[in-house]
Structure formats: C-alpha cells, structure tokens
Amino acid sequence: MPDPNAQFPERIHRPNSPAPWEKKETDEGGPRRPDVDAPDTKELLKKMRRVDPNQAKRYRQRTGE
Amino acid sequence: MQRTLGIETEYGITVDGADSVDVVAESISLVRSYTQVEPPVKDSALKWDYELEDPHQDVRGFRVDELMQDFDEAKYFVQDQNRKLSFQEIKSDLVLSNGARYYNDHAHPEYATPECKSLRDIIAQDKAGERIIEECVRRRNLHTTGGVVKVYKNNTDFVGHSYGCHDNYLMDRDIPFDVVIRGLTPFLVTRQIVAGAGKVGIENEEGAPGGVYQISQRADFFSVLVSIDTMNRRPIINTRDEPHADSDKYRRLHVIIGDANMSEISAALKIGTTSLVLDLLEQRLCPLTIELADPIAALKTISRDPNLKSTVRLYGGRSIGAVDIQRQYLVAAQQHLRGRDEETDWVLATWEQVLADLERDPMLCRDRLDWVAKQWMLDAFVEAEKLGWDEPWLQSLDLEYHNVRRDEGLYAELMRADKIQRFIKDDDVRRAIRQPPRDTRAYFRGRCIEKFARQMTSVQWDEIAFGENDHESVVRLLNVFDDEEVARYNAAIDKAPDVATLLRNLEMIRR
Numbered sequence: 001m002p003d004p005n006a007q008f009p010e011r012i013h014r015p016n017s018p019a020p021w022e023k024k025e026t027d028e029g030g031p032r033r034p035d036v037d038a039p040d041t042k043e044l045l046k047k048m049r050r051v052d053p054n055q056a057k058r059y060r061q062r063t064g065e
Numbered sequence: 066m067q068r069t070l071g072i073e074t075e076y077g078i079t080v081d082g083a084d085s086v087d088v089v090a091e092s093i094s095l096v097r098s099y100t101q102v103e104p105p106v107k108d109s110a111l112k113w114d115y116e117l118e119d120p121h122q123d124v125r126g127f128r129v130d131e132l133m134q135d136f137d138e139a140k141y142f143v144q145d146q147n148r149k150l151s152f153q154e155i156k157s158d159l160v161l162s163n164g165a166r167y168y169n170d171h172a173h174p175e176y177a178t179p180e181c182k183s184l185r186d187i188i189a190q191d192k193a194g195e196r197i198i199e200e201c202v203r204r205r206n207l208h209t210t211g212g213v214v215k216v217y218k219n220n221t222d223f224v225g226h227s228y229g230c231h232d233n234y235l236m237d238r239d240i241p242f243d244v245v246i247r248g249l250t251p252f253l254v255t256r257q258i259v260a261g262a263g264k265v266g267i268e269n270e271e272g273a274p275g276g277v278y279q280i281s282q283r284a285d286f287f288s289v290l291v292s293i294d295t296m297n298r299r300p301i302i303n304t305r306d307e308p309h310a311d312s313d314k315y316r317r318l319h320v321i322i323g324d325a326n327m328s329e330i331s332a333a334l335k336i337g338t339t340s341l342v343l344d345l346l347e348q349r350l351c352p353l354t355i356e357l358a359d360p361i362a363a364l365k366t367i368s369r370d371p372n373l374k375s376t377v378r379l380y381g382g383r384s385i386g387a388v389d390i391q392r393q394y395l396v397a398a399q400q401h402l403r404g405r406d407e408e409t410d411w412v413l414a415t416w417e418q419v420l421a422d423l424e425r426d427p428m429l430c431r432d433r434l435d436w437v438a439k440q441w442m443l444d445a446f447v448e449a450e451k452l453g454w455d456e457p458w459l460q461s462l463d464l465e466y467h468n469v470r471r472d473e474g475l476y477a478e479l480m481r482a483d484k485i486q487r488f489i490k491d492d493d494v495r496r497a498i499r500q501p502p503r504d505t506r507a508y509f510r511g512r513c514i515e516k517f518a519r520q521m522t523s524v525q526w527d528e529i530a531f532g533e534n535d536h537e538s539v540v541r542l543l544n545v546f547d548d549e550e551v552a553r554y555n556a557a558i559d560k561a562p563d564v565a566t567l568l569r570n571l572e573m574i575r576r
Contacts, residue, residue, distance in 0.1 A: 019185065019411065019488055040482070041445050047478050048446050048462055055079075056223050056460035062088055062172040063137065064075040064228025065295040065321065 066408050068340045069180050069235035069505055069546055070187050072332075074325050075173035075228040076198055076469070077219060081212040088172040089145060089155070091205075091214060095174050096157045096167060098204040099197065106159055108518035113158035113168070114525045123293045124242055124306040124316060134296035141171070160524050162499050162515045163193060164507030171296075173228050174198060174216070179507030180235075180526075184333050184408045186502040189489050191332060193497035199469045218325045219467035220282040223460050225268045227286040229295065230325035232336055234318040235310060235546065237347050245318070246291055246302050248351040252342050252394050253301055253322050254364045255387040257281040258373065259419055260335035262324035263436030265443070265454075265463045267369070276455035277369055278443070280436045282324045284368035290360055295321055301360055309526035311543045318343065322364075327467060327476040329488035330433040334419065337412035338391075341398045350401050352393050356380040371440060373427055388424050395420065432486050438479055439466050503555065506545040512558040520564045531564045538568050 078095065080086045100107040121129050145155055158168040164179030176194030181187040198216055205214050221227050261280035267273035268285040279285075283299075292300035301322055308317045320339065326332035345351035356379055357363045363377035367387045376384035395416050402409050415433075422429035431441040443459055452458065468474035479485045501511030506527075513521060513529055522532040530539045545554050553574050561567035 041449075044442065044475070044478050044482060045446060045449050047475065048442070048465075049450075051458075051461050051465045051475075053458035053461055056464050057457065058084065059077070059079050059217075059222050059464055060086070060224070061077050061222040061226045061228060062141070063226045063296055064171045064173045065134075065231070 066182060066184055066337065066340050067406070068343065069182055070336055070340065071178050071180050071233040072187060072191050072336070073175060073177040073229070073231045073233070074191070074194060074218060075170055075175045075230070077173065077217040077222065077228060077467075079215050079217075081215060083212050089141075089148070089169070092169040092172050092174050093150075093155060093157050095198070095201045095205050095214070095216070096159065096169050098201045098208075099159060099161075099167060101204060103162075105514050105518045106161055109160045109514050109521060109524065111153045111156075111158060112521055112523050113153075113156070113160070113166070114523040114528070114530070115156075117525045117528065119307060120295075120305055121293070122306040124304040129293055132296075133294045133298055137296060160510065160514055161197075162501070162511050163190065163497060164501035164505075164511035164514075165190065165194065166526075167194075167197065171228070174201070179501050179511065180505040181502045181507070182504045183502070184337050184412070185489060185493065186497070186504075187336055188329050188333050189493040189497040190502070191326075192329070192489065192494045195469050196494060196498055199471065202470060215473075216469050217464055217467040218327060218469055219262065219464065220324055221264065221268065221286075223264075223266055223268065223464075227268075227283060227299075229283075229321055230323055232320045232323050232339065234320070234340060234343055235308070235315055236318055236343050238308075238312070238314055238316045240346055242304070244353070245346060247353050247356070248346045249342065250290065250301055250360050251355040251357055251390050252339075253320065254357060254360050254377075255367060255390045256323070256335065256338065257284065257364075257368060257436075258387045258391065258423060259338065259416070259434060260323060260326060260331050261368065261434075261436040262326060262331070262467075263439035263463070265459045276453060278371055278440055278454065279368045280371055281364075281368040283322060284364050287322060287364055288361060301364065310546070314544070315546075324435070325467070326435055327474075328433065328435040328438065328485060330415070330486050331435045333488045334412065334416060337408070338394070338398075338416055341402055341409065341412060342394055344402055345394070345397055348401065350397060352397050355385070355390055355393060371427060371436070373423055388420050391416075392420055432484060435466075435476075438476070438485060439463065442466070442475060442479065504548065504551060506542045506551060506554065508551070509540075509542065509545065509554045509558050512555075516558070516561070517564050517567070531568065533564060538564075540568070540571060 078088050078091045100110055156168050161167055166177040178190035181190055202214055202216050257280050262282045264279045264282045267277050287299045289298050289300045291302045293304045303319045303321045305319050308315045323335055358378040358380050366375050366377055376386050378384050399413050403413055419430055427437055430437040466475040471477040501507040520531050523530040527543050528539055528541045530537050557570040
C-alpha cells in the first residue's frame, strides 16, 4: 500500500502559539507538535474501510436553520 | 476576548440500517434521555418561555409579516399534530446546569451554549455539547429496540437539506447596520478558509460536476446578501433582531453562514477572528474598502477551490484571492488590537500563521483546520483504495468525520492518533458539562437550575421567573453583562438559601 503521507510536502516547523492559559515553554523545548508526520495511517484507513459505503445515501434530514 | 459570545448547533440523526427514520421522534427521545439521571435539569424541563422570542423582528427597523420558513413550519406543525404531544413536549426544552439550552429544533437536537466571554470557555462549552449528545446517544441506544442511533455534528445530508451552526456576538447597537453589512460581507464570505468543515459534492445545483471537494458545508445553501430568513433563501448577513438583551444598547449579531466545527482550532479561529472584526467595526477601524462584485458567487467560487488559487471580482474590476481578503482584516486587527489581552494575541498569531500556511500549501494546515484534515484523510483513502473522487463512499466517510461517538467518529480517530492540535484540555470540557462560565449571566441561570429549578416557572436567555403561593416574580437579566454586574448576581445566587432571599437580595442590588 502506498504511504499516503509521502505525497504531502515538508511541514514548516515553526513553533505553535500555545493556548494563552497554558504554561509557556522554554525557548529550547518549544511546545509539542502533534505527530502529523508519522507515516502510520494504518489504523485510520482500517477504520475508514469499516464505514458503510451507503451510509450517506440513507442519511436524510429535515431542513433546519 | 472582550465580548459575550454563544454558539447554537443543530445535530443530524440517523438510525443504522433503517431506510426511513422519524427524525422528530428520535430527536425528542435523544433530548429527553438527558433528564433520566439529572434531577435539577428534569425539574427545569419544558419551562422555556417562547413568548419572549420574535424571529420576525428585523434589525433594519421593521417587523416582517411572515418568514419564508413559516410555510415549512406550518406544514411540519400539521404533521406533528398527529404525535399527540403538545408544542412544549415536541420542543422538549431543557435548560442545563451549565447555563446551556438543549432542545428539539426542527427535527434536530440543538445545543445552544451558555453565554461565554472567553475563547477557552466557548470552545469548552461547544465541546461539552458534543459530549452531552454523545451521552444521550449512549443512553438512547441502551433502550431502543430498533437500529443503533447515530448523531452527526455536520450541516448537510448531501441532497439539499442543511441545518445550522450559528455563532452569536453581542455588539453595540449604535453602529449603522449598513456599515455592519459592508464591513462584514467580505470577511464572512472568506472566513470559510479558516473555519470551513469540508464537504464532498455540490448540492442544489442541476448539472453540477461530481467529485468536487468543497471547503464549506454551507456555501451551497446561500442565495442572498441580506435577509431575515434562516431556512430558505439564506443570507450571508442575517437580520433577525433578537438581542436577548436591552435592545436600546445591544444587538446580537446572528451569523448563520458558518459550518459546525469538530476542530477546536477551526472553531476558535471562527469565533476569535469574527469577534476581532466586530471590535474593529465598533471602533470604526474596520477595512471598508473591499467590495465584492458578487458576494454569493464569490462564496461558492472560494468554497469549490480547495487549492485556493481562484480570485473573486471586486467592484471596479480588480480581482483578489480569499487569503488576501482575510489578510486585510488581519493586518487591521494586528495594528489596532495587538497586545490587548492574551487570547487576542493568540488569535492574531494563529490567524497569521494559518493564512501563511494556506498560501504556501493548504495541506500544511491539516493538523489545525477541519476542511484540510478531512481532505487529507480522504486523499489517503482515495490513494490507498485507488478510488475516484466521484466515489459515493467518500460522502459516507465525510459524514463519519462528524460522528459524535468517539469510538466511531473519524475526527475522533485523527485526535486519537495525535494528528490534530487541541485548543483546550479534556478537563475543560468535563467542567463545562456541568458548570457555567463564571463571568457571564449564564452563571446565574445555571446556578438557579442547580438550586431552585422546582420553583422556576419559566426561563429565557434574559429572564427567569419564580413562582410561590400563586405569585410570580421575574428576574430580568437584560443588562447583566459588565463584570461588576455579573459578580453582583453571582454573589446573590451563591449566597441565597432560598428563592425568597434571592429575590430580596436582588431587589437590593437594583436599588
């Protein structure tokens, strides 16, 4: 199976802005980034394959606001 | 932030395996399942005061005789008469101990957050709504004899039925509404690039090409610039005039164009940037030089171009991209609002970073923005399964991104795999499920539910009525917004051992 992450460009590694109420990290450490570059999409794809392909076809709602 | 805010979200329902679903009955059952083990909330059930609502009042200074949705409402009213339930029973209105309103609205369970004044609180309260509904789904599925009930925090059924997620902002009444329209239109048309939830397909358009991935769930459903309607011919700027506050001083800006967000960062940017643009408007510092030639066309053009390469026409013939329009508001906000408070600075820094990343490559935002995360996830699936983008399965996956059950939903899976940034912590959400924000009048409402729900005879956003010995006393909250006034009401409800003392103490405050 091709690695779906391989097609994505390199991320810009700039520090995130932590939420204002969070403890400020040191310059060296920087806030932790989520692991978005990890190649593991196996679990996600497994879960996606379990979704009923016809689920959206049966999903009918009344118009709301 | 320095503004009173709220979010109303209508959720979609289905029952696994069922070809047709009575969504009204399911919505009522879901809402009511909350009262099973919540005694104070049970005591407050069905006490919402509808007489204080008037969706026909227009902010432009007139009252419309009828809304386009009145016809639909009348049709549904006739259908719902067969249910042998009263109007109040169908609505099933609950006011929760966190100050929120939770009820059945047009066949959708709706969670309206309590009024909040900080981004942290509003996002925690919005997520608390998801958790409350997830718990209702669990309880409902314990007792149902039919298929498994599923609930989605999205805005469409993919065949032309949309339901809303409205963000609300208390603002000064004295800004001319034409200035509000002029200042906000380009901002709201382009806000989707930071706050869109992403959608597979195009709705309400004959001959539309298949296999289109859109930035916004709602863009297909907007057809006019300004109107009071919310269910038909939806407007970019809604003019419903229900301030739920002193109407001489305040207006409630009712923004109906937004998508329901799963991502906390998308939601925080949606609310945070809009609030800052309103600050600019109130201080007469908002850019008013951008005038879209065709705002409705621009809304759709931007939504249907996830590469963000399209430009939209301005009056005078010039064209401009969505990122550049957003950046004009950002620059004005940086110039005039930077350094005001920590949340403002977070919004400014995150907004700037997101726009820079979107400009370089939208996929860089897949760890923050809903529409990009969903596109990334679908890209991975299309690649792995060798599918085309017109494959109907993708709409089912789109839907499952919004499933509120954390053991099923695909957004939840991205969270679990640490592929999405957070804005708040789980503890913030846990607290928000039961506790109201301390710095708004929602605290007074929530504590009244907690302490005196049985004695309450009716409740609304801006007033609570208590009844004892055939006598009704009304506490009006029309002007309880500034910090000192909120603190006085908080102290009164915290100290009162009974309703009589509460009313006496409030009388002293008012003198």
